[in-house]
Amino acid sequence: MFSKRKLSTIVLAVSLAMFAAGCKKKVPAPPPPAPPPPATDVPVVRPAAPTVAQFTAEPTSIQRGQSATLRWEVSGNATSVSIDQGIGTVQSTGNRRVNPSDSTTYTLTATGPGGSTTASATVNVAAPPPPPPPPAPATVATLGQRIDTELSDAFFDYDKTDIRSDGRDILTRDAAALKAILNDFPGAAIVIEGHCDERGSAEYNLGLGDRRASAAKEFLQGLGVPADRLKTISYGKERPQCTEGNETCWQKNRRVHFAPGQ
Amino acid sequence: MKKVICFVLASAGALLVLTAQQRPIQIEVSKDGGMPVIAIPDFRGSGDAQKFMAAFNETLYADVNSSGLFKIVSKSFLPLFVPQQPSDFQQPPPPPADNPRGRSTQITQPTNGGGHWMQDWANPPAQARYMASGYTAVQNGVFVLQGWLYDLSKGNPTNGQLIGNRYLGSVDEAGARKVAHEFAADIVGLFGGKSLFGTHIFFSSNRTGHKEIWMMDPDGKNQRQITRFNSISTYPNVSPDGSKIAFTSWRPGQPAIFIFSVDPVRDLRYYNQTASVNQAGSFTPDGKQIVYASSAGNGVCCRIFIANLDGTGFRPISSSSAIEVEPKVNPKTGTDIVFTSGRSGPQQIYRMNMDGADVERLTAGTGEASNPSWNPDGQHIAFAWTQGYATGAFNIFTMSVANRDYVQLTHGDGKNENPSWAPDGAHIVFAKTRGRSSQIWSMLANGTQLQQLTTVGDNERPVWGK
Missing domain, CATH: 3.40.50.10070 (TolB, N-terminal domain)
Incomplete structure (x- = not known):
């Protein structure tokens, strides 16, 4: 077995030899052969192939859904004239209304004893422009937005769960708004959250919040708001909206508040 | 190695x-005080x-x-x-021997x-x-x-x-x-004391942005998060052996009870009966049931209920139409429950038998009283009371349930709530709110040795387990 080095030496030697040989003086190429003699056949008179005098599409560009007219005229001796794309055999002169859905090239073939002639005409079909964007929807408020803007919190006295007279007025207005909102959002439910101030034990306040939410729900139900679409959640004193330690703040936290349900 | x-x-x-x-060795603790x-x-x-x-x-x-x-x-x-x-x-060195020949020597004798x-x-x-x-x-x-x-x-x-x-x-x-x-x-x-080393304090902290249940050592070290509900999870109570906690979370929407094992942390899947509120579960002394407050049945929060740890077998104990919450079963006897109720007006602490009979009010009816917690001896409770202070300004008190003698342990300096007795019966952990910041403190059950245990975020609702 040759070693790699030996092998490459041999290859080098052989290629050098070949190169040297290549450098040998070239023998002159032999002269090209003589050109063939000119044809001396006697011309045979053959019938001429039919001529397509006209094959056009008018107009050449249409919108999808519109139609174009193909016109053709074949002269000379034609035994058959046909157009592809499903049109088939036609008279040697005529026109045809077409309404391709996409750009189409029609090929007319006129055949006679003297041969065939073809011609083509193309109808370009433009896709219709995109329709104008749908009109911007008249800003429809989300459920949450409707609740925030149309429903008001009702407030409670300390350690009390009965609805005050101001609360009755508020909840009466809320009831009308609730009916409208629930009507506009047929699948939605609305949560009545019961909240409390920070005084008293957390567990006790959870009870207060539950009772405040239930009292509000009962009141709204009495005004015709469908009870099955009202849910209650008590947050007790876990989610105060005001965190100062004074009565103004505490009053803000003793409330029922509305929120979107799941 | x-x-x-x-x-x-x-x-x-x-x-x-x-x-x-x-x-x-047995140390005689001096009787002279x-x-x-x-x-x-x-x-x-x-x-x-x-x-x-x-x-x-x-x-x-x-x-x-x-x-x-x-x-x-x-x-x-x-x-x-x-x-x-x-x-x-x-x-x-031994005291200097008397020198019969004079008194001039030995003046270099050291005094200490x-x-x-x-x-x-x-x-x-x-x-x-x-x-x-x-x-x-x-x-x-x-x-x-x-x-x-x-x-x-x-x-x-x-x-x-x-x-x-x-x-x-x-x-x-x-x-x-x-x-x-x-x-x-x-x-x-x-000296007759019980070490609290190895016990744990469970509490609720909002330091992650949501109230979650946490635990720590009695000295405030090794604080670690237990729940990751990203909701409101709070009101923990611990089982008698310290292995489980019951707490309340809004994770399902409406507040519901969860029971977790502590090590490893695992949801034991307590089944909540249908109710707008299920809350404040605490364990019976045998660790096999919880008592809790629920709006189930009559639809208003809350009556006291009892149920097995999986939520089965639930039944109401109390029947008042008032808000009745925070039930705690006597850890020694297992035969009576302290709880808070609004049945006589502002929230007060009551005691009743396990079947709901023999209800008696323990606090005098003045101010508002809440957060009862049993001493492990089953004879005393710690609780929060506003007596002598403004509405909502709670302080920690202890009371002998038998004779209703009470002792006030904290005196203002913010709001002091949610006391929980340590397993040694000698320490109390509680939450102190000063300004808008709530932190957890421990103290001896006589009100001394106050020590702040938490600093990060707002921390509340401590409960001390074994």
């Missing part, structure tokens, strides 16, 4: 057991151990101090030289040993009766404490040695704290 550690640990453990069994005076000089560590000695000394001092059983000598009164082992003590003599620690200014001392070292990859406790009145370390033990921990701050806790537990134990 591991084998060596195992061997060291095992042999040291065996030694510990042996010494524990051989310990014949004076607390034993103990000197605790700073311990030092050899080599790498010294890095962790700040944590060690802090922990040892805090544990002994918070036991409430000792008066600890101020470190500034202690001698400069600290004997680190019994052989470091020296006997004072600068710390080398036991008397140096027993005499003014230290005036200690007991002394804890020792040292730490790293040996075979283990943090070792050699800890001694001496009765200084015995005059020499051989007679005066009450404790002489090795304590082993990992070579880090946690290991240093562990051996300090264990040494302190032995010291406190000799």
Whole structure:
């Protein structure tokens, strides 16, 4: 077995030899052969192939859904004239209304004893422009937005769960708004959250919040708001909206508040 | 290496057991009301151990101090030289023999040993009766404490040695704290105290942005998060053996009860009966049921219910139309429940039998009273009361359930709520709200030794478990 080095030496030697040989003086190429003699056949008179005098599409560009007219005229001796794309055999002169859905090239073939002639005409079909964007929807408020803007919190006295007279007025207005909102959002439910101030034990306040939410729900139900679409959640004193330690703040936290349900 | 550690640990453990069994000493706690005076000089560590000695000394001092059983000598009164082992003590020279020939000699007789003599620690200014001392070292990859406790009145370390033990921990701050806790537990134990080392405080913290349940050691160390509900999760209570917690979470929408195991943390899937509110579960003494407050049945929150730990077998106990919450079963008898109710007006604390009979009000009806928590003795409760303060301004009180004598432990300085008794019956953990910040504090059940345990976020609703 040759070693790699030996092998490459041999290859080098052989290629050098070949190169040297290549450098040998070239023998002159032999002269090209003589050109063939000119044809001396006697011309045979053959019938001429039919001529397509006209094959056009008018107009050449249409919108999808519109139609174009193909016109053709074949002269000379034609035994058959046909157009592809499903049109088939036609008279040697005529026109045809077409309404391709996409750009189409029609090929007319006129055949006679003297041969065939073809011609083509193309109808370009433009896709219709995109329709104008749908009109911007008249800003429809989300459920949450409707609740925030149309429903008001009702407030409670300390350690009390009965609805005050101001609360009755508020909840009466809320009831009308609730009916409208629930009507506009047929699948939605609305949560009545019961909240409390920070005084008293957390567990006790959870009870207060539950009772405040239930009292509000009962009141709204009495005004015709469908009870099955009202849910209650008590947050007790876990989610105060005001965190100062004074009565103004505490009053803000003793409330029922509305929120979107799941 | 591991084998060596195992061997060291095992042999040291065996030694510990042996010494524990051989310990014949019983300390007579003085009946005159004076607390034993103990000197605790700073311990030092050899080599790498010294890095962790700040944590060690802090922990040892805090544990002994918070036991409430000792008066600890101020470190500034202690001698400069600290004997680190019994052989470091020296006997004072014998009193000078009478010189029959004159009185001019022996004026160089020293009056103290600068710390080398036991008397140096027993005499003014230290005036200690007991002394804890020792040292730490790293040996075979283990943090070792050699800890001694001496009765200084015995005059020499051989007679005066009450404790002489090795304590082993990992070579880090946690290991240093562990051996300090264990040494302190032995010291406190000799004087009839129960160490709280190994117990846990569960609480609710909003430091992640949501209220979640957390736990920590009794000294506030090792705070770790248990729930990750990103909702409101709070009102924890702990099972008698400390292995489970019941708490309330809004995660399902409406507030519901969850029961988790603590180690490992696992949801034990408590089944909540259909109700707008299920809350405030707390365990019965056998750990097999919870009592809780629910709006189930009549649709208004809340009556007291009882159910199995999986939520089955639930039934109401109380039948009042008032808000009745925070039920806690007597941990000793298992036969009666304290709870809070609005049945007579503002929230007050009541007691009833397990079947709901024999309801009696414990608090006087003045102010608002809430958050009852049983002492493990089953005879006292701690609770929050606004008596003498503005509405909502709670303070911590304790009360003997039998005769309704009460003691006020906190006096303003914010709102003090949600007391929970430690397993030793001597400490109380509670939440203090000053300004808008709520933090967890511990104290002795006499209102002293106040110690703040949390600082990060708002922390509340502590409950102390085994």
